[in-house]
Amino acid sequence: MTLTLIFALGEADYGLEIDAIQEIIEDPPLHYVPRASGSLIGAINFHGQVLAVIDLPGLLGFSSEKRDHRQLVLTPRCKSLVLTVSNIQKIVQLDLATLQPPPANSESGAIRGVASLDEMKINLLDTDKVINQLRNPPT
Amino acid sequence: MRIEISYKFIIGFLVVVVSGLVVNLAVPYLQIAPEFQQIFTVACSLVVGLIIGAVFSRMFTANIRRLTSAGDQISRGDLSEDIQLRTSRFPDETSDLAISMNHIQESLRTLVGDIRGIAFKIASSAQNLSSTSQQMSSSAHDVARTVDQISKGAETQAEMVEESNRLFKDVAISINLVATAAGKVAESANQTVETAKSGSELAGASLASIRQVLAEAESSSQQMFNFIGQLQRISKFVEVINGIAQKTNLLALNATIEAARAGEYGRGFAVVAEEIRKLADSTTTSADEITALVEAIRAEGQLVQSSMGQVIEEMESGRSAVDRTNQAFSMITQNAEITRSKSSSIAELAEQQISSAEQISRAIDEIDKVVSDNAAATEQVSAATQEQSASMQELAQSAMGLSTLSESMLEVVKQFKLAREEPGL
Numbered sequence: 001m002t003l004t005l006i007f008a009l010g011e012a013d014y015g016l017e018i019d020a021i022q023e024i025i026e027d028p029p030l031h032y033v034p035r036a037s038g039s040l041i042g043a044i045n046f047h048g049q050v051l052a053v054i055d056l057p058g059l060l061g062f063s064s065e066k067r068d069h070r071q072l073v074l075t076p077r078c079k080s081l082v083l084t085v086s087n088i089q090k091i092v093q094l095d096l097a098t099l100q101p102p103p104a105n106s107e108s109g110a111i112r113g114v115a116s117l118d119e120m121k122i123n124l125l126d127t128d129k130v131i132n133q134l135r136n137p138p139t
Numbered sequence: 140m141r142i143e144i145s146y147k148f149i150i151g152f153l154v155v156v157v158s159g160l161v162v163n164l165a166v167p168y169l170q171i172a173p174e175f176q177q178i179f180t181v182a183c184s185l186v187v188g189l190i191i192g193a194v195f196s197r198m199f200t201a202n203i204r205r206l207t208s209a210g211d212q213i214s215r216g217d218l219s220e221d222i223q224l225r226t227s228r229f230p231d232e233t234s235d236l237a238i239s240m241n242h243i244q245e246s247l248r249t250l251v252g253d254i255r256g257i258a259f260k261i262a263s264s265a266q267n268l269s270s271t272s273q274q275m276s277s278s279a280h281d282v283a284r285t286v287d288q289i290s291k292g293a294e295t296q297a298e299m300v301e302e303s304n305r306l307f308k309d310v311a312i313s314i315n316l317v318a319t320a321a322g323k324v325a326e327s328a329n330q331t332v333e334t335a336k337s338g339s340e341l342a343g344a345s346l347a348s349i350r351q352v353l354a355e356a357e358s359s360s361q362q363m364f365n366f367i368g369q370l371q372r373i374s375k376f377v378e379v380i381n382g383i384a385q386k387t388n389l390l391a392l393n394a395t396i397e398a399a400r401a402g403e404y405g406r407g408f409a410v411v412a413e414e415i416r417k418l419a420d421s422t423t424t425s426a427d428e429i430t431a432l433v434e435a436i437r438a439e440g441q442l443v444q445s446s447m448g449q450v451i452e453e454m455e456s457g458r459s460a461v462d463r464t465n466q467a468f469s470m471i472t473q474n475a476e477i478t479r480s481k482s483s484s485i486a487e488l489a490e491q492q493i494s495s496a497e498q499i500s501r502a503i504d505e506i507d508k509v510v511s512d513n514a515a516a517t518e519q520v521s522a523a524t525q526e527q528s529a530s531m532q533e534l535a536q537s538a539m540g541l542s543t544l545s546e547s548m549l550e551v552v553k554q555f556k557l558a559r560e561e562p563g564l
Contacts, residue, residue, distance in 0.1 A: 003395065003399050005392070005396075018395070018396045018399050019399070021396055022396075023393055023396065024389055024392050024393055024396070026385075026386075026389055070389065088392070090392075090416070091392060091395045091396070091416075
């Protein structure tokens with residue numbers, strides 16, 4: 001059993017283990033980063049640290065219109081990245097034993113697997129794979 | 140020397156006697172046988188007597204014959220010659236007779252001349268009279284024609300007067316109708332004025348009510364506005380509450396994360412954080428419900444306000460309509476007042492016209508009488524003119540007769556010859 005934050009990306013529900021989350025922040029002042037490319041949409045000041053803000057839906061090929069005013073600050077283990085997501089809902093206990101591998105035709109390789117919670121299907125996000133994607137953006 | 144015939148005979152006798160005596164005395168001195176002396180004397184006396192007798196008788200009979208022929212001439216009408224006897228040294232009664240006859244002839248001549256002149260004058264006068272009477276007759280004809288025309292004119296006039304009278308009576312009836320109608324109009328106008336006044340009062344009352352309702356509606360609208368303002372304040376409070384709930388939710392999430400990081404020590408805290416999160420969620424739900432409710436109320440309020448605005452607009456238009464109605468009523472009142480006064484004056488005028496019409500009718504009756512009198516007089520004149528014309532014709536005939544008479548008189552007088560030098564007269 002692991003605590004997982006549930007949010008949405010596009011039409012699907014996603015989850016992220018809270019071990020990877022440093023803090024949830026609300027509407028930090030976003031600074032424009034010159035010559036930034038890809039999913040980097042700016043930078044924020046987080047307790048004196050400058051952290052890069054990544055457009056996760058954009059990175060994973062979703063529409064980034066319904067961006068939540070809250071962002072997720074990842075732990076230093078996860079490179080202290082700031083991720084924008086849609087519709088942060090709640091923190092639930094997710095049974096990783098029910099985790100099933102992602103479907104073969106999954107649009108991105110950023111998912112560890114799909115967990116079931118009541119009637120919901122939760123795509124559990126794999127931060128390492130996200131970071132990998134950031135390092136090697138798909139062409 | 141004038142010697143009467145008897146004296147002439149006596150003288151002749153005496154001459155015979157004297158000649159017998161002279162011869163008787165002279166015979167002895169003549170160589171005549173005595174036996175023949177007696178015879179001779181007688182013979183001489185006879186001769187002397189015969190001679191004297193012959194001379195006497197010749198002279199006498201000549202005068203008588205001349206006188207007789209002169210008388211014949213006169214009796215034939217020839218008055219041209221005076222009777223001229225042989226001039227004698229011893230005129231006698233024949234000369235007197237001749238002179239007397241000459242006098243007679245002279246008198247006759249004068250008489251005939253006078254008669255002829257008078258006859259001429261009569262003839263010319265008769266002709267004048269005839270022509271004058273003819274002229275008069277024609278004038279009388281003209282007069283008769285004219286009088287006839289006048290008579291016809293008088294008839295036409297009478298007919299026209301009758302027609303006028305009839306028409307005028309119709310006019311009088313019409314005027315009466317007009318007067319009645321004008322009276323009715325005045326009455327109607329009066330009623331209209333009354334109705335319009337009460338209508339105007341009603342409109343005024345409506346206007347006052349509308350104004351009151353309008354004021355109330357406006358204050359209601361203001362209250363609704365205030366109410367919506369209050370609702371907005373509630374919305375702001377709800378927003379604040381919502382923000383607090385969001386913050387609380389965020390704090391609960393972060394607390395959960397922190398609690399998880401604290402491991403076994405944070406377990407209780409995690410439960411508290413979860414409870415706080417639930418409270419924040421229910422707060423958010425309630426706040427959302429309040430917001431929805433406030434939104435619904437606000438929408439309703441806006442609907443009410445817009446309805447109120449429509450009501451106010453309609454009330455305004457109603458008010459202006461009532462205003463116009465009021466104005467229309469006052470216009471109607473004014474017009475009806477004017478109509479009333481005008482119809483009253485029409486009625487008065489019609490009354491005056493009726494009395495004038497009666498006077499005119501009387502005058503027309505008078506005219507009718509006069510025209511009738513005129514017609515009668517004209518007929519009398521016509522009759523008189525006809526009589527005159529007849530008299531004129533008679534007069535003309537008389538003048539013609541007179542002319543004829545004078546002509547025949549002239550004819551008669553023409554038989555008298557007055558002088559040789561003027562036989563035509």
